[in-house]
Amino acid sequence: MRAAVLCLLNLLIVTGSDGWHEMRIRKFKKNFLFGAATSAYQVEGGWDADGKGESIWDKYVHENRNVVADGRNGDVASDSYHNWQRDVQMLRELGVDFYRFSISWPRVLPNGLSNEVNEAGFKYYDNLIDELLKYEIQPMVTLYHFDLPQALQDLGGWANPLSITWFEDYARVIFKRYAEKVKFWITMNQPNTICIEGYAGGGMAPGLSLEEGGAYECVKNVLLAHAKAYRLYEKEFEKEHQGNVGISIAVNWFDALVNTTENVEATERAREFEFGIYLNPIWGKEGDFPAIVKSIVDKKSKEQGFKTSRLPKLSAAEVKLLKGSADFLGMNHYTTFLVEPGTTKYESPSIEDDRNTKYSQGPxxxxxxxxxxxxxxxxLYKACIYLNFNYDYPPIIITEHGWSTGPGLGDQSRVDNMRAYLGALLLAIEDGTDVKGYTAWSLMDNVEWTAGTSERFGLYEVDFESESKTRTARLSALVYKHIIESREVEDNWAPSSLKIEITKNEKKNNNYKGEL
Structure with a gap:
């Protein structure tokens, strides 16, 4: 009955070409948190500075020079390693409540293990965190955002069960150093990217194709590593420091292309393989991997001649360890895909073959x-409602949402996207979703992995040709600042002094400087 009422309520939404338009103004509550995000490899640079160890991304791009679209890798990136004070100044200009950034594991533990600590690397994060707190900006620290120490990858990386212990030891070092100052923690960013893109031929570091089970082993190990870190904080740090520990999972939405039985079944597979496999062990009523994932992989593994399933089992103790091992769900959401059954015939075992789906998007x-x-x-609205009904209304922080453009300060398309998605988020909150905060990806232009700097997600444009990697506010930065101040999403607001249409000549002549 409630679902029917919600559907009727949402018929009041008038859909326009640029997003959702509301009949009345909704406002974010005063305690709703707004932030911006980056990750270490994508902005820091200083890839071998001051004793930092090599990461899997360092090795991957150095050994595969053509893998980055425009050739600009993370060696220097936005040079936040030297520009952290400017980064904090930008956050102050925006008026955000928190800054989500990641710690580079090899910067602080060069060989990945806790026996060798790099104090010079820690000094960078000491300075950044202290500067944030000086201006009452809460640090939200991600422990792992794709940059595993290469020394640990040489031992098998996340496909090695020992990675669970490596990560727990690393987490203990970080918690001991910063638990007093940091109240928001994210253990892992996007396990699907770590494992499926990194270990199953997806084009992300370390660039492996362990299709016959290695990627699924990675999934199990990453989830257990997360749970171990969560239980560590719960046991040794929570009572004294009262922090919150979560995990960030990519929860893009998947809809049936058309409403047929085959498409609906394919959509269910897509949701369970894309995000249910990570959500269910933590928030599912019974825990464990989703039943449909276990059933499909078990059946296919048997048909493929394997003695055991390519999907590793979770023991009763592991199910218990994982269940409830998060204070909040970090939801990374960018887009929606339309689903139908797959048509590709695979000659060897693969996750794509297990899932058997084909994706498209609305023209x-x-x-x-x-x-x-x-x-x-x-x-975004439908994904939130799905999480409510399937995972019992988990506390959520949108830990990433963003939009890519080319270079240029007049990013009206990012503004339109931000407003539309925040409008959808307000509706989801009104309909019961427990959303605590929203994080714009990203604070500034950065190295978008293998896309390099050919895709720009920043509220601030970075001049990568300049020695100082000059940052300049885009239109979206001013609009985001106003949303934070007003707690409203307005379609017709713009700074009176701002020229929305910025030509190349105007930019060259500095008619628009983008100051906040």
């Missing part, structure tokens, strides 16, 4: 610079 949805990114704000 009328506005495209971003990234080939996979189109604007469909209704998907």
């Amino acid at each position: 009328e949805w506005k495209p971003g610079k990234s080939s996979w990114l189109k604007s469909a704000p209704y998907g």
Whole structure:
């Protein structure tokens, strides 16, 4: 009955070409948190500075020079290693409540193990955290955002069960150093990217293709490493420091292309393989991997001649360890995909074959610079309602949402996307979703992994050709600042002094400087 009422309520939404338009103004509550995010490899640079160890991304891009679209890798990136004071100044200009950033594991533990601590690397994070707190900006620290120490990858990386212990030891070092100052923690960022993109031929570091089970082993190990770190904090740090520990999972939305039985079944597979496999062990009523994932992989493994399933089992003790091992769900959401059954015939075992789906996107949805990114704000609303009904209303922080453009300060498409998605988020909150905060990806232009700097997600544009990597506010930065101040999402607001249409000549002549 409640679901039917919600559907009727949402018929009041008038959908326009640029997003959702409301009949009345909704406001974010005063205690709703707004932030911005980056990750270490993507902005820090200083890839071998002051005793930092090599990461899997350092090795991957150095050994595969053509893998980055525009050739600009993370060696220097936005040079936040030397520009951290400017980064904090930008956060102050925006008026955010928190800054989500990650700690580079090899910067502080060069060989990945806790026996060798790099104090010079820690000094960078000491300075950054202290500067944030000086201006009452809460640090939200991600322990792992894709940059595993290469020394640990040489031992098997996340496909090695010992990675669970390596990560727990690393987490203990970080918690001991910063638990007094940091109240928001994220253990892992996007396990699906870590394992499926990194270990199953997806084009992310370390660039492996362990299709016959290695990627699923990675999934199990990453989840257990998360749970071990969570239980460590719970046991040794929570009572004294009262922090919150979560995990960030990519929860893009998946809808049936058309409402047929085959498409609906394919959509269920997509949801369970894409995010249910990570959500269910933590928030599911019974815990463990989703039943449909276990059933499909078990059946296919038997047909493929394996003696045991390519999906590793979780023991009763591991199910217990994982269940409830998060104070909040970090939800990374960017877009929506339309689903139908797959048609590709695979000659060898693979996750794609297990899932057996084909994805597309609405032709009328506005495209971003990234080939996979189109604007469909209704998907955020539907994803939130799905999480409510399937995982019992988990506390959520949107830990990433963003939009890619090319270079340029007049990023009206990012503004339109932000407003539309925040409008959808307000509706989801009104309909019962427990959302605590929203994080814009990203604070500044950065190295978007193998896309390099060909895709720009920043509220601030970075001049990568300048020695100081000059940062300049885009239109979206001013709009985001106003949203934070007003707690409202307005379609017709713009700074009176701002020229929204910025030509190349105007930019060269500095008619628009983008100051906040």
